[in-house]
Amino acid sequence: xxxxxxxxxxxxxxxxxxxxxxxxxxxxxxxxxxxxxxxxxxxxxxxxxxxxxxxxxxxxxxxxxxxxxxxxxxxxxxxxxxxxxxxxxxxxxxxxxxxxxxxxxxxxxxxxxx
Amino acid sequence: xxxxxxxxxxxxxxxxxxxxxxxxxxxxxxxxxxxxxxxxxxxxxxxxxxxxxxxxxxxxxxxxxxxxxxxxxxxxxxxxxxxxxxxxxxxxxxxxxxxxxxxxxxxxxxxxxxx
Numbered sequence: 001x002x003x004x005x006x007x008x009x010x011x012x013x014x015x016x017x018x019x020x021x022x023x024x025x026x027x028x029x030x031x032x033x034x035x036x037x038x039x040x041x042x043x044x045x046x047x048x049x050x051x052x053x054x055x056x057x058x059x060x061x062x063x064x065x066x067x068x069x070x071x072x073x074x075x076x077x078x079x080x081x082x083x084x085x086x087x088x089x090x091x092x093x094x095x096x097x098x099x100x101x102x103x104x105x106x107x108x109x110x111x112x113x114x
Numbered sequence: 115x116x117x118x119x120x121x122x123x124x125x126x127x128x129x130x131x132x133x134x135x136x137x138x139x140x141x142x143x144x145x146x147x148x149x150x151x152x153x154x155x156x157x158x159x160x161x162x163x164x165x166x167x168x169x170x171x172x173x174x175x176x177x178x179x180x181x182x183x184x185x186x187x188x189x190x191x192x193x194x195x196x197x198x199x200x201x202x203x204x205x206x207x208x209x210x211x212x213x214x215x216x217x218x219x220x221x222x223x224x225x226x227x228x229x
Contacts, residue, residue, distance in 0.1 A: 034217070034218070036220075041205070041223065041225060042222055042223060043118070043120075043207045043209075043220035043221050043222045043223045044158070044207070044220045045220075046217055046218070046219060046220075049217065089157065089158065100146060100148075100211055100218070101148070101160055101163060102148070102160070102209075102218060103160075104157045104158045104159075105157060106156070106157045107157055
């Protein structure tokens, strides 16, 4: 049972344009969401997070939007840069459901074309 | 971000042998340690959760006698893959959870190949 889903396994974007990565979840007890970036043979690197009490969080070129009613979140990267090319995982956790355990999505491979 | 080290980064072993992977949080104390593995083109799957000084809690389908976890201190945890088989070949990643704070950081991972 995949509680966190990233339905797009890959995404290709032109440098300078916006990258939008999507994530859906099914567990309504999740209350904290995170995005990680991962290169091959490396551990995930934390990018940005959002609590369920917010609907938007921004950090430089990265913005995460949360739509609780739709159980959907998205990561916007603007402007996209070639160095952003990696696999992006969304993750979720909820104190009342799984405590500090993170549930990961399946990942989206982003390729930014120069 | 927080500094987490894992050793070794890459290991090749023969079937039937045991391999120990170390995970250290270098600039914070971790009361909880999560161990994940990732098979090619798949998501990170949680294997077990350990709290310092107590036994680990394993996820469904993960054999506790095969994957031994020791979390003896707030900065060090080890995962030992006992009697390794080729199907145990995977990318193992530790994630120490800090005593304070809400973000979760990850080690660089260990690529295990069992021949």
